[in-house]
Amino acid sequence: MKFSENWLRSHVPTQATREELVATLTAIGLEVEDVAALGDGLANVMVARIVECAKHPEADRLQVCQVDAGQGELLQIVCGAPNARAGLRAPLAMVGANVGGIAIKAARLRGVESNGMLCSARELGIDADASGLLELPDDAPIGTAIADYLGLPDASIEIKLTPNRADCFGVRGIAFDVAAACGSDVVAFDATPMPALTDKALAVELHAGADAPRYCGRIIEGVNAAAKTPVWMAERLRRSGVRPVSLLVDITQYVMLELGQPMHAFDRDLLSGPVGVRRSRDGETVKLLDGRDAALDDGFLVVTDADHVVALAGVMGGFDTRVTDATTNVFLEAAHFAPAAIIGRGRKLGLHTDASHRFERGVDPELPRQAIEVATRLVVELAGGAPGPVTEAELPEHLPKPTAILLRKARIARVLGIEIADADVERILRALGMQVAAVAEGWSVVAPSRRFDIAIEEDLIEELARIHGYDRIPTTLPGGATRIAAPSETRVEASTVRRQLAAREFIETVNYAFVDASLLKQWGVTDGAVPLANPLSAELGVMRTHLLPGLVSVLQRNVARQAGRVRLFEAGNVFAAPAVQGQAPTETSRIAAAACGDAVAEQWGQPARKVDFHDLKGDLESLAALAGATLEFRASTAGFGHPGRSADVYRDGRRIGWIGQLHPRLQRALDLDAEVVAFELDLALLSERPLPRASELSRYPSVRRDLAFVVADTVPWAALAATVRAAAGPLLRDVQVFDRYVGQGVESGQKSLAMGLILQDNSRTLTDREVEQVVADVVAAIGAGHGARIRG
Incomplete structure (x- = not known):
């Protein structure tokens, strides 16, 4: 998640420096991966307008520009940017400014005097684009400090989020964590419902059960979709890693980055209604915004218009109903889709979008209505238009219900090993947006709907630990008796x-x-x-x-x-x-x-x-x-x-x-x-290992008899050894094969196996008759069982 530092500070005022803010974010589990400082040291850089351009007499690629910087007289600037032209408003570094490590001085370039430098975004340190001058809107006030106009200095901060912190995929979600850690308050957010000025609406139908339990939509008529995205919005988008596209698209992106709720804008005139959400049917296709045709099966969730697929729900909108600069009537949507219905669907088509990334991890089911109102206000303020009523369809039985969790004081001390003051516990939990009520054992806590990861008491204790500070939890050795588990004698580890x-x-x-x-x-x-x-x-x-x-x-x-x-x-x-x-x-x-x-x-x-x-x-x-x-x-x-x-x-x-x-x-x-x-x-x-049992060693000598059998080559030694053990009885201590021979004297398809029988008794010395009887029994058993004969 990438966002603008100034944008975050607009939601949670704090006196922490940038370094302190970054350290705090990492300390509370929102690991900062990158910080890109933007627009530091832009004193004496102004908004200026090129009044006229003339070709440099000594250089083909240079132009001599007369520039109005609000100083009362025109300044002569030699510029090599390909987009320099009369009427363009661009940043001008005045003499005395320091831009990109270069001190700006009056100079002569190829014999022509130049009193400053017109700048690109890269030279200002706010973007990597160095292809030409940074073009400012036609209404940019001449003579205004560029830092004031662009909201600089700023920083683009990128944090690495774990899958359970989907609530921090919006700047406002991060603000609650920062407020809790810094002891400040989150600024109240204006999501006042916009009054309907027309009665135009599209019916909404839900046919996907728990996969899509809430869908909000609103028509806004008479918008100017060709209006330019304001600088403040475009800059916040850029600093959050999103390139501005067009006003209506930028508004939906802006709301998503601010609140964490993905949205989509349809061209109302390309919809006939009703708008619905259902499972796709095997064999259906939809042309997506990126121009590709997606072949669907019954595992996808789709948005439909009169039962015709117009968008891949939670992933990407459709090409045929997209908004363009010619759009005059727009239909805004904001919905809640269950993570299980979105997970892996985009990847199956080779897609990964900001919307799917959020829906796969879980989006606050209470956000759609709020997002619709915020987006409506922005559209009306920036593009005009008359909004209709919000159409909301929901399946309450499939929406998550808030549940109270008992947080016990004794359990906090038991798990963390430290005491946290009651006032601090309540302050931290309330700052995180939780409802807290004192009870006999501690507190009854209801987590906000955006916090899918808060389900049990230990989740609340984890929140206390990370906000209170892991560094404030002392390192102690565990106490109490340690149970040592002895390895089992009946199993090899x-x-x-x-x-x-x-x-x-x-x-x-x-x-x-x-x-x-x-x-x-x-x-x-x-x-x-x-x-x-x-x-x-x-x-x-x-x-x-x-x-x-x-x-x-x-x-x-x-x-x-x-x-x-x-x-x-x-x-x-x-x-x-x-x-x-x-x-x-x-x-x-x-x-x-x-x-x-x-x-x-x-x-x-x-x-x-x-x-x-x-x-x-x-x-x-x-x-x-x-x-x-x-x-x-x-x-x-x-x-x-x-x-x-x-x-x-x-x-x-x-x-x-x-x-x-x-x-x-x-x-x-x-x-x-x-x-x-x-x-x-x-x-x-x-x-598996049998328990070892001690046995007495025989004090009497063992006897060995070697036998050689001719047997079919297909008979394995293991079968012969099993027959020997069965026939020899308790006097047999071991049987070993010590030779295998095929060749002259042994028929084709036969082999000669030589084995040694080791016989012994624990109570006496074996007699020759007993030994010969065992040998005879073995020879008979092998002959009967395997067709073997003693080799001559």
């Missing part, structure tokens, strides 16, 4: 999982939880995707259903920048649409990792090789070991995985995730030349 992956040379990434819907479609993981109602951009339109699409995109960007060996991981939430409509999306914590390039960093000790499935499987099993978990891997049918090199991961019979190499087709679509291996698992299921 997420931080431990992160450290483990970092120790295995993975780098953590943090991605947006929003992704491009086309990326999820590319991966084939769109099921359950939750679209955002108000996305930051089209590329961040849905909530992610998996971590891998975003993680692999980061990996791809690193590979594209010549990173040869990339190992990344991410821990975060994924989202899925709820099973029951109206409920919140479900969130699941996941851990994912992706790697490509060499398995180990370049070194002399071992030859280079590419990372593969088994490398990443080892990393995953190191995580499982933290929780004492045994994982099972089964062939996966996930569309984004390589058909022969990917697996679903199970723990205790429950699927907890996926691991494998990405499908070559997906890698090509992602522009990845390197083979990528990755995994993604449910972090909660992976992190």
